[in-house]
Structure formats: structure tokens, C-alpha cells
Amino acid sequence: MSRPALSSLMIRLTLLAAGSVLTAAQAQTTPQGGSRLSVQQASGRVEVLAGTTWQAQTAAPLSTGLRTGTGRATLAWGTGRVVVGSASRLRVYSGEADLQEGQFLLQGPVAAFVLGRHLMIGGAGRVRVDLSPGGSTQRLAVLGGEVRVSGVGRAFTVPAGQQLSFTTSQLTAFTERDPWYDAQFVGVGDARVEGLLGPVELRRTDGTLRAAARQDDLAPGEALRTGAGAWAEIGFTGGGYLRLTEQSELGVLAVEKTSRGREVTLQLRRGVAWNVVEKGQGGYRISTPVVSTSVRGTVFRVDADGLVKVFEGEVALTSSGDLALGAGEQKRREQAAPGALQLDATDRVNQALDTQRARPLVLSVARPARSLTVIDLPVTATTQTTLSATARDRRGRITVLGVIPGAAAGQFTVRSALDLPEGEYLVRVRAERYGAVKVWAARVSLDRTPPRATRVQAITEGQVLRLSGRTSDNSGAALTLNVVFGTGTSTQTVTRRVEGDFQVLLPALPDGTPLRLSLQDAAGNITDVPLP
Structure with a gap:
């Protein structure tokens, strides 16, 4: 056999081998007995699509679609699993999950669709898929095994430790920074308005608007927006807060209580968000139309136009291949690498508000x-x-x-x-x-009852004016007797403390001098006392 013929045979054998590998992978991801996607476990708010409406999940078989608020769901596909995180949504296509938005963990053997691609994961495979609101992060990352990706004109394999960007189709190294699926879901957490100034509106899930108030709880799917010169602070279960600056809008997608603290998922639709995240309090994710972040304890700022500034701790930019942004660094959307942090007026205002917030309660x-x-x-x-x-x-x-x-x-x-x-x-x-x-x-x-006086007398005896009588009051306490004599600029007032039967001696007044008496109790009630 000539050398060219041998080369042709080797190429043909290689193609056949590749075909046999693909067939084996397909066999690994085919459910036994033709079983379909079904809900194995659900916690928190999990809804399924019934016709054109979303209803609380009740039936195990899943044939239409599923979405979560603050909650999680585990779907079975044969012996494979699809774990659906909070604020996530999928539909069912050809008996498989078609992932639409949110966070997912795929455990093989399982097959699924995502953004026009088809994924096939063998029994050893573990893959996370992140589809942030607005599309700033659209990727899969292989945690174990490998995943076969087909669609858009080609097929290829992504091994463990690699991530695929659905936006750029690039493969890059992946290091796990946000293992949300390792935290057991415990319950629904709180997002509450803790402070505000100026015009702040709360948009309910039905689209209605009303003025926000302190202690308002924000349910998943609701949004807060600030007007000119306004700001609002939102506190979360377990500690930490976000300050929404003026002319901004923030959607609260989910706040979970988990075995690791809590998991917060937010969407900044416009404006600026100042974030103070408590360390040791689980995960915290905030996405904008162009950038998404993931942290577990830090102080940072996010702008809807893609600017991220880190003042303390570290922020992982999931929209930039999990680029780590450290304290004293900032990155704009168009920058390839981080730069040195540069303070501006917005930063200084928020730092001053942080100082004010830290003051003790007086x-x-x-x-x-x-x-x-x-x-x-x-x-x-x-x-x-x-x-x-x-x-x-x-x-x-x-x-x-x-x-x-x-x-x-x-x-x-x-x-x-x-x-x-x-x-x-x-x-x-x-x-x-x-x-x-x-x-x-x-x-x-x-006490609104005036004091009383009886048997009042005013008698002049030589050089002495004798005032006497009997007082009583609801309080049972001593009263103030006001003695006013004279008129105009020559008016004088003398006060004495009296209680019960009283007698007050004063210098005698010239004949014809006006004299008036009044009683006042401790509450300030006054009674004019007539003289005989």
C-alpha cells in the first residue's frame, strides 16, 4: 500500500472513532425507559406553567415550563439531575430542559438545551450554567467530567476546569468562586427598606407604584427606584446592605436563607448601587445589563453602565470570566484589565453615609x-x-x-x-x-380638670391682707395661688403654694387697688377665683 493511501485510511479510521465516541456519549445521556423530565424536589417558591399561567408546583411530571422565585427545584431526567437555583426559568423542549435564565447545576447523565446549543453530560459530569438577567453573564463551567456541546454548526467537548462563554464562544480556565448549589436551601430571607431620603417608589409585582417607606419588605420580583436627590437603603437577612443612589432602579430577584448564611440575587437596571456585604453571610450576586458580580463579603460599587469599584475585599466579575477585582481596584466595561481605584463625588457621599449609619443609636x-x-x-x-x-x-x-x-x-x-x-x-x-x-x-x-376653691376671703386687718379659703384638685397635690394686684405698669404678682385649707398673709393694699386671684395645678390648669 502506498503512503498516500495509508494516510487516507488513517484519516477515515480517526473519523469513525470520533463517531463511535459521540454515539457512546449519546447512549450515556439517554434516560432509561423513555422517562421524561420530572420535579423530584421543590423548596420555596416554585411554579410550573399550566397553559398560559404560572401555578404553584404540584405535579411531578414536567411537560411545559418551570420558574423559581426565592426557592430551588431539583428535576430528574432518568438518573441525571437538573438543580434550578432561585430566580431561574426554563422550558421543556423534546422532553429535555431548555434553560432560559438564572442558575443551574447539571449532574450527568443528562441532556439539556441552552441558548440554541445542546449539552450532553455523561455520568461523571457536573456542569453549572449561569444566565444572568439581562445577559451580562452567559456561560457554562465544567466542575467534573466533561460536556459535549453541539449546535451553531459545530460540536466540541469542554473538559473539567474550563468554561465556555455563550457570548464569545471562547474557552477559558475556570475556578469556582460561588458554589451556590452547595448551600442547602432553608427558607425565604428578607430584603427590607431600612433607610431612605427623598422620593423613593416601590414597584409591586403587578406593576403598581407607591411611595416606599421604612420597614417595607421587598418580595422577589419587586423593584425600588429613586428620584432626583434621593437614596434608599435595603438591608438583608443576616446583615449587610445596599444603598441605591439617586435616579436608580433595583430589582430584588431572590433572598434565600441557606445552610451557609444566605444567598442574595439582585438586578441593577439603572443608576448606581453601593454594596456593603457582611463576611460569612453566603453569596451575594448583582447583575446589570452589561456586568455581573459575585462576592462573599466586601464593600464595592456597581454602576449599571459597567463600572465596578472595590473598596474592601474582593469581587469576582462573572461577566469577565470570573476576573478577581481586589481592594483598591476598579474596572470599566471597556477596560481589558483593572485599574487603580479613583474616588469621585458619589464615592465620597456614600462613605459619609456609611460613617453616619455606623453611629450608635441615641x-x-x-x-x-x-x-x-x-x-x-x-x-x-x-x-x-x-x-x-x-x-x-x-x-x-x-x-x-x-x-x-x-x-x-x-x-x-x-x-x-x-x-x-x-x-x-x-x-x-x-x-x-x-x-x-x-x-x-x-x-x-x-389632668384637664381645673382646681377648685371655696370659702375664699380677702380681709384687711390693719397693715395685713389676710387671704384664706379651701382648695381641692384631682391630683391631690399642692397648687399655686397667684395674687395679682394693681393695673397697667404697676401690676404686681405674688405666688404662694397652697393645699387644702390655706391662709396667706400679705401687706395691706391701698384702698381701691384691684385684686385678682387664680389657682394653677401641676398640669397647668388654671381657675380664676372670685372674691366676695
Whole structure:
């Protein structure tokens, strides 16, 4: 046999071998007995598509589509598995999962579609697929084994430790930084408005808008947006917060409680988000239309146009092949490599707000008189403090005096309703700020009944004016007797403390001098006392 013929035979044998490998891979990913995709386990909010509407997952077989809010689902495909993360969505095509958006873990043997490609994963294969909202991250990464990818005119194999960008079709090295699937789902976490200033709106899942308020809980699928000169702070289960600067919009996709802390998934649609992520609190992911990040404890800023700045810790840019961005670095969308951090006015404002937020909670209430006609308490508290006040009577009945949401100013006034019945009350003022709480309490008496005077006499005896009579009051305490004599600029007032039967001696007044008496109790109620 000539050398050219031998070469031709070797090429033909190589092609046949490749074909046999592909056939074996297909055999490994074919479910036994023609079984179809089914829901094996579901936790949290998991819905399936029934016709044109989404309904809570009830049936195990899956033939249409599935989506999660804050929740997870495990789908079976023969002996293979598809783990669906929070805020994710897929449809069923030809009995296989067609991944649309979110995070997924594929454990072989399993086959699936993603963005027009077909994936075949053998029994040893473990593959994660990340499809962030807006498309800033679209990739698969092979954690174990390998995955056969076909579609768009070619087929190839991606080995363990490599990742494929569906956007550029490039293969690069992969190091796991965000193993969200290793954290067991425990329950739904909280995202709550902890502070705000200026016009801030909350968009509900049905599209309606209303003014946001402190302590508003943000459900998955809801969004917060700020107006000119405004900002809003969102706190998360386990600690950490995000500050949304002016003219920005943020969607909360999911907040999970997990065995590793919690997992937060956010979407910044426009504007700037300042992030302070507590260390040791699970995962934290925020995506924009052009960049996506993944962190587990750091202080950083993300702009919707692709700018990322890191002030503490480290941020993994999943949209840039998991490029690690460290403290003191920043990267713009168009930059190939990180650059040195450069502070601007937005950074300085947020650093100042962080300092303000870190201040301890202060609550100071001016102690009131023991007896009052109305509860009117001047209060000083740290900014962004929510105050609430109650009054409890002797029978244990509690009246809410009012709730004052936090504001920029630290001066407040707590007032009672004017129709609160007379009597003794235990007044409590509660201050809450970013989870810290302080309480002030005092006993007061409400008294709106004027004091009374009987048998009052004013008798001049030589050089002495003798005033006498009997007083009574609801409080049972001493009263103030005001003696006013004279007119115009020559008017003089003398006060004396009296209680019950009283007698007051004063210098005698010239004949014809006007004389007026009044009584005042501790609450400030005044009674004019007529003279005989």
C-alpha cells in the first residue's frame, strides 16, 4: 500500500472513532425507559406553567415550563439531575430542559438545551450554567467530567476546569468562586427598606407604584427606584446592605436563607448601587445589563453602565470570566484589565453615609412634668431612627400615640390624642435604627380638670391682707395661688403654694387697688377665683 493511501485510511479510521465516541456519549445521556423530565424536589417558591399561567408546583411530571422565585427545584431526567437555583426559568423542549435564565447545576447523565446549543453530560459530569438577567453573564463551567456541546454548526467537548462563554464562544480556565448549589436551601430571607431620603417608589409585582417607606419588605420580583436627590437603603437577612443612589432602579430577584448564611440575587437596571456585604453571610450576586458580580463579603460599587469599584475585599466579575477585582481596584466595561481605584463625588457621599449609619443609636427624651394636660414629649434621636410611642393605663390598655418614621433631622415631638382620658399612664418611647433598639419610659398623669376653691376671703386687718379659703384638685397635690394686684405698669404678682385649707398673709393694699386671684395645678390648669 502506498503512503498516500495509508494516510487516507488513517484519516477515515480517526473519523469513525470520533463517531463511535459521540454515539457512546449519546447512549450515556439517554434516560432509561423513555422517562421524561420530572420535579423530584421543590423548596420555596416554585411554579410550573399550566397553559398560559404560572401555578404553584404540584405535579411531578414536567411537560411545559418551570420558574423559581426565592426557592430551588431539583428535576430528574432518568438518573441525571437538573438543580434550578432561585430566580431561574426554563422550558421543556423534546422532553429535555431548555434553560432560559438564572442558575443551574447539571449532574450527568443528562441532556439539556441552552441558548440554541445542546449539552450532553455523561455520568461523571457536573456542569453549572449561569444566565444572568439581562445577559451580562452567559456561560457554562465544567466542575467534573466533561460536556459535549453541539449546535451553531459545530460540536466540541469542554473538559473539567474550563468554561465556555455563550457570548464569545471562547474557552477559558475556570475556578469556582460561588458554589451556590452547595448551600442547602432553608427558607425565604428578607430584603427590607431600612433607610431612605427623598422620593423613593416601590414597584409591586403587578406593576403598581407607591411611595416606599421604612420597614417595607421587598418580595422577589419587586423593584425600588429613586428620584432626583434621593437614596434608599435595603438591608438583608443576616446583615449587610445596599444603598441605591439617586435616579436608580433595583430589582430584588431572590433572598434565600441557606445552610451557609444566605444567598442574595439582585438586578441593577439603572443608576448606581453601593454594596456593603457582611463576611460569612453566603453569596451575594448583582447583575446589570452589561456586568455581573459575585462576592462573599466586601464593600464595592456597581454602576449599571459597567463600572465596578472595590473598596474592601474582593469581587469576582462573572461577566469577565470570573476576573478577581481586589481592594483598591476598579474596572470599566471597556477596560481589558483593572485599574487603580479613583474616588469621585458619589464615592465620597456614600462613605459619609456609611460613617453616619455606623453611629450608635441615641435616644433622649425631655422628662415631662408628673402631671400633664396633654402628652407632648420633645425627643432627640440619631438620624434615620423610627420612633413609636404608646401609653398604658392602669387597667393595662395600650394606646398608640404615634409612629414617626426616620428622617434626616434628629428632632421629633411625640404627642397624644387630645381625647385620651384623664388618669395615670405609663408612657413608652421606642427607637429603632438598623436593628438597634432603645426604649424610654416614664409615668405621667393626664389632668384637664381645673382646681377648685371655696370659702375664699380677702380681709384687711390693719397693715395685713389676710387671704384664706379651701382648695381641692384631682391630683391631690399642692397648687399655686397667684395674687395679682394693681393695673397697667404697676401690676404686681405674688405666688404662694397652697393645699387644702390655706391662709396667706400679705401687706395691706391701698384702698381701691384691684385684686385678682387664680389657682394653677401641676398640669397647668388654671381657675380664676372670685372674691366676695
